[in-house]
Amino acid sequence: MKPTTTAAASAWETVIGLEIHAQLSTRSKIFSGSATAFGAPPNAQADLVDLGYPGILPVLNGEAVRMAVLFGLAVGAKIAPRSVFARKNYFYPDLPKGYQISQYELPIVAGGHVDIVLDDGSTRRVGLTRAHLEEDAGKSLHEGLPGLTGIDLNRAGTPLIEIVSEPEMRSAKEAVAYMKKVHTLVRYLGICDGNMQEGSFRCDANVSVRPRGAEKFGTRAEIKNINSFRFVEKAINYEVGRQIEVLENGGKVVQETRLFDPEAGETRSMRSKEEANDYRYFPDPDLLPVELDSAYIDEVRSRLPELPDQKAERFEKDYGLSGYDAQVLTASKELAHYYETVVATSKGSPKLAANWVSGNLAAYLNRDGLEIGASRVSAANLSALLVNIENKTISGNIAKDVFAAMWDESGNADEIIAQRGLRQITDEGAIEQAIAGVLAAHPGQLADFRSGKDKLFGFFVGQVMKATQGKANPERLHELLKKALSG
Amino acid sequence: MYSETVTELCSGLRQRKYSATELTRNLLERIQAAQPALNAFITIDAEPALAAAAAADRLLAAGDAPVLTGVPIAHKDLFCAAGSRTTCGSRMLENFVSPYDATVVARLRAAGAVALGKTNMDEFAMGSSNETSYFGPVRNPWDPTRVPGGSSGGSAAAVAARLVPAATGTDTGGSIRQPAALCGVTGVKPTYGRVSRFGLVAFASSLDQAGVIARSAEDSALLLGVMAGFDPRDSTSVDLPVPDYRSSLEQPLQGLKVGLLKEFFDKGLDPAVETCLRAALEVLRSQGAILKEVSLPSLPLSVPTYYVVAPAECSSNLARYDGVRFGHRCENPRDLTDLYERSRGEGFGAEVKRRVMTGTYVLSAGYYDAYYLKAQRVRALIAEDFRRAFAEVDVLICPTTPTPAFEIGAKMNDPVTMYLNDIYTIGANLAGLPAVSVPCGLVNALPVGMQIIGGHFSEARLLNVAHRYQRETDWHRRAPEAYR
Numbered sequence: 001m002k003p004t005t006t007a008a009a010s011a012w013e014t015v016i017g018l019e020i021h022a023q024l025s026t027r028s029k030i031f032s033g034s035a036t037a038f039g040a041p042p043n044a045q046a047d048l049v050d051l052g053y054p055g056i057l058p059v060l061n062g063e064a065v066r067m068a069v070l071f072g073l074a075v076g077a078k079i080a081p082r083s084v085f086a087r088k089n090y091f092y093p094d095l096p097k098g099y100q101i102s103q104y105e106l107p108i109v110a111g112g113h114v115d116i117v118l119d120d121g122s123t124r125r126v127g128l129t130r131a132h133l134e135e136d137a138g139k140s141l142h143e144g145l146p147g148l149t150g151i152d153l154n155r156a157g158t159p160l161i162e163i164v165s166e167p168e169m170r171s172a173k174e175a176v177a178y179m180k181k182v183h184t185l186v187r188y189l190g191i192c193d194g195n196m197q198e199g200s201f202r203c204d205a206n207v208s209v210r211p212r213g214a215e216k217f218g219t220r221a222e223i224k225n226i227n228s229f230r231f232v233e234k235a236i237n238y239e240v241g242r243q244i245e246v247l248e249n250g251g252k253v254v255q256e257t258r259l260f261d262p263e264a265g266e267t268r269s270m271r272s273k274e275e276a277n278d279y280r281y282f283p284d285p286d287l288l289p290v291e292l293d294s295a296y297i298d299e300v301r302s303r304l305p306e307l308p309d310q311k312a313e314r315f316e317k318d319y320g321l322s323g324y325d326a327q328v329l330t331a332s333k334e335l336a337h338y339y340e341t342v343v344a345t346s347k348g349s350p351k352l353a354a355n356w357v358s359g360n361l362a363a364y365l366n367r368d369g370l371e372i373g374a375s376r377v378s379a380a381n382l383s384a385l386l387v388n389i390e391n392k393t394i395s396g397n398i399a400k401d402v403f404a405a406m407w408d409e410s411g412n413a414d415e416i417i418a419q420r421g422l423r424q425i426t427d428e429g430a431i432e433q434a435i436a437g438v439l440a441a442h443p444g445q446l447a448d449f450r451s452g453k454d455k456l457f458g459f460f461v462g463q464v465m466k467a468t469q470g471k472a473n474p475e476r477l478h479e480l481l482k483k484a485l486s487g
Numbered sequence: 488m489y490s491e492t493v494t495e496l497c498s499g500l501r502q503r504k505y506s507a508t509e510l511t512r513n514l515l516e517r518i519q520a521a522q523p524a525l526n527a528f529i530t531i532d533a534e535p536a537l538a539a540a541a542a543a544d545r546l547l548a549a550g551d552a553p554v555l556t557g558v559p560i561a562h563k564d565l566f567c568a569a570g571s572r573t574t575c576g577s578r579m580l581e582n583f584v585s586p587y588d589a590t591v592v593a594r595l596r597a598a599g600a601v602a603l604g605k606t607n608m609d610e611f612a613m614g615s616s617n618e619t620s621y622f623g624p625v626r627n628p629w630d631p632t633r634v635p636g637g638s639s640g641g642s643a644a645a646v647a648a649r650l651v652p653a654a655t656g657t658d659t660g661g662s663i664r665q666p667a668a669l670c671g672v673t674g675v676k677p678t679y680g681r682v683s684r685f686g687l688v689a690f691a692s693s694l695d696q697a698g699v700i701a702r703s704a705e706d707s708a709l710l711l712g713v714m715a716g717f718d719p720r721d722s723t724s725v726d727l728p729v730p731d732y733r734s735s736l737e738q739p740l741q742g743l744k745v746g747l748l749k750e751f752f753d754k755g756l757d758p759a760v761e762t763c764l765r766a767a768l769e770v771l772r773s774q775g776a777i778l779k780e781v782s783l784p785s786l787p788l789s790v791p792t793y794y795v796v797a798p799a800e801c802s803s804n805l806a807r808y809d810g811v812r813f814g815h816r817c818e819n820p821r822d823l824t825d826l827y828e829r830s831r832g833e834g835f836g837a838e839v840k841r842r843v844m845t846g847t848y849v850l851s852a853g854y855y856d857a858y859y860l861k862a863q864r865v866r867a868l869i870a871e872d873f874r875r876a877f878a879e880v881d882v883l884i885c886p887t888t889p890t891p892a893f894e895i896g897a898k899m900n901d902p903v904t905m906y907l908n909d910i911y912t913i914g915a916n917l918a919g920l921p922a923v924s925v926p927c928g929l930v931n932a933l934p935v936g937m938q939i940i941g942g943h944f945s946e947a948r949l950l951n952v953a954h955r956y957q958r959e960t961d962w963h964r965r966a967p968e969a970y971r
Binding site for chain 2 (some may be wrong): 051057087099
């Protein structure tokens with residue numbers, strides 16, 4: 001893999017636009033009654049419509065339209081009162097009709113925008129060009145079929161919404177933040193399961209570079225079908241490096257379609273503009289234009305859930321969280337719900353809850369590759385743990401161990417604290433006794449401290465904690481230790 | 488019994504003058520006998536037809552039979568019928584057996600009609616002479632050296648030769664009306680959206696419309712009533728109630744405003760054909776119709792417009808015949824490109840290839856605006872011309888074809904001359920209007936037709952005018968000598 005960030009990179013500006021394909025979670029396909037569930041045996045979910053049989057006609061699934069409208073409203077786009085399905089003509093064995101039904105000149109959603117929060121906490125707005133409805137193609141299978149190509153049409157006719165951004169992203173990180181935000185949004189709306197491994201959410205990235213300060217866009221390459229956030233970042237970074245190298249060596253970037261090879265970590269040319277298909281788009285005469293009146297649009301609008309940005313704003317306001325924390329906790333509807341349940345049941349500090357959910361809990365989920373819905377510590381259990389911290393039964397440090405035990409043994413916070421005798425020592429007599437023991441055991445350090453080595457205070461705290469197996473209430477310990485040292 | 492109309496057969500069967508089985512047997516024999524001379528059928532479904540006839544007889548005996556019970560019909564071979572071969576007159580679908588019924592087929596079946604077989608046609612309905620069929624040309628029963636018209640030539644010839652009392656057809660640019668005129672029978676092309684296209688193998692989706700070929704307006708009214716109606720499986724079918732077309736057949740023509748299409752009584756029209764038309768108009772006038780010349784200035788552009796729009800749609804509609812899932816597949820393809828090229832190269836005939844190539848061209852980058860978009864704009868102008876005309880008159884009348892049937896082979900090497908044969912019929916398709924052709928005379932012992940065009944969903948009025956005309960004339964009762 002070539003270096004992707006060279007010193008010269010700063011002389012160049014990266015321009016990225018994404019085309020995200022999100023599979024709509026309708027139960028049946030966009031133009032047929034076949035099921036859309038993932039994982040069925042090949043061609044078990046393909047009826048005569050999906051097979052493109054002679055004489056068969058498509059009938060539009062109204063649920064797919066509703067979902068597209070929902071998306072459009074969520075990104076503040078214009079919903080077209082009239083949109084038109086068009087045929088995209090090309091030959092491929094997994095494209096049964098010899099054309100894909102898509103939308104071309106008149107898409108259902110026009111404009112709109114998505115706000116992303118960057119690492120430095122700043123917000124950036126990414127404009128959308130359009131979003132349109134289309135059907136997916138089938139799949140060509142080669143594995144286990146030497147010298148043959150198998151065709152599985154289960155996916156053929158699955159409804160997709162293609163979300164096209166303006167070329168407004170300037171780094172791979174921005175592109176990933178944008179893609180994650182759209183991912184969050186479609187799952188909030190309940191219109192896509194977001195499963196990237198199964199291909200329910202994937203993107204094509206249009207990447208170009210231009211000399212910093214230039215107005216004219218450079219020639220772009222389109223990287224097809226990237227199905228993970230990590231790959232998007234890697235593919236774009238590789239491609240940017242490649243294009244800069246080509247230009248700096250006096251070459252020209254060729255307009256082409258490229259594929260990202262995750263194993264080699266590089267993009268490879270698939271076909272050039274000259275080899276590209278002329279898709280001969282024209283309005284599909286088998287389908288009527290989709291006409292939506294304002295009553296319909298208002299009805300869909302009334303069903304919009306609280307959106308991630310609205311939720312984040314409310315979290316900041318109601319829970320006093322930072323913009324960053326609010327953003328993290330609203331990344332998915334499930335995570336936000338988990339957080340709110342913890343706050344509501346622990347009746348404690350929202351900030352403490354935020355730290356635990358986005359800190360410890362997130363780290364464990366991440367480590368085990370689990371979604372919040374599969375968390376081994378329930379919201380009720382985490383809130384019981386937080387109650388124990390807040391009423392000083394245990395310290396924050398001990399709480400981390402309790403949490404680990406809760407995670408591994410699916411235990412209850414109160415039981416683990418009781419069984420392991422982790423209850424914090426708040427009894428002054430017991431702490432004083434421990435302090436006295438420590439001071440007696442370290443006369444040298446005591447003398448040094450008293451002669452001005454203030455730093456040794458921490459040493460004594462550590463020793464007392466050790467003596468109490470970490471159970472001493474830290475605040476009480478500080479107070480009593482100060483008193484003992486000054487005495 | 489073979490010379491009886493559908494209406495007569497319905498009552499004959501109910502009165503048990505003959506059984507459905509006898510009738511079916513009789514017609515199957517006629518079909519077999521005529522096959523070498525006419526080649527009107529691609530598939531004769533004798534066994535299923537006899538089984539259906541036996542079932543019809545049981546229903547008739549039980550006394551609770553739907554309207555067409557026992558009436559034999561034939562389907563143009565582009566209507567899918569479960570278990571029966573549907574070839575579209577093409578080598579591509581020579582062995583294609585449909586797993587499902589077209590809506591038209593299902594509705595006629597449910598009404599009790601007995602399907603005897605599938606009629607010959609121009610390949611994928613592309614042609615005006617039935618000479619492009621992979622299964623050989625159909626011959627005109629009035630003169631076997633001449634064409635029957637197309638693309639529903641097999642259906643028209645079969646009805647004219649009294650092989651079936653009625654047959655289904657489809658009309659994309661005149662494919663019901665033109666062969667009906669050239670074979671001396673009655674053909675109805677309904678409003679676009681009136682009859683479901685589900686199960687009709689597509690040629691040009693925005694123009695294709697299923698209809699009926701029969702021996703009278705009265706029979707057509709009966710059959711159309713069964714075939715028409717909203718179908719949720721066809722998004723372009725229209726959800727409007729279907730009137731009882733038979734109930735308005737007798738309505739007097741007093742005060743009917745008839746527009747004569749000026750552009751089509753001009754140059755290019757055979758004077759003998761014009762004489763027949765003028766006589767027919769006189770029959771309408773004598774019943775109180777008011778005749779008036781009407782001009783549709785955009786109408787002469789309909790042929791070039793059609794030959795952009797129809798090929799564009801067909802180039803896409805026929806892309807599914809790629810040798811992968813169904814239809815003809817070449818032997819031992821070397822690779823994917825070879826599979827496509829040879830399967831399609833071998834499976835399609837010359838006229839289909841010509842139109843697929845034309846259509847691919849007019850949709851290509853750089854040509855789309857100049858051809859396809861412009862054609863769509865002209866199409867809108869033509870529709871607007873008709874709309875204006877129907878603000879002034881109730882129906883428009885013109886000849887169905889410029890000349891009677893021409894000789895087989897006469898125009899095969901000159902596609903443009905062949906295309907011009909549809910000059911009078913294409914306008915109704917571009918505007919989605921209903922139109923009827925009725926026999927209105929003989930020129931050199933060959934039939935000619937009068938075309939009556941109406942506004943959207945005016946089928947009842949068109950059938951009414953056609954029926955009142957047929958009450959006063961007997962052209963529609965004339966049969967070719969060999970098949971009387």
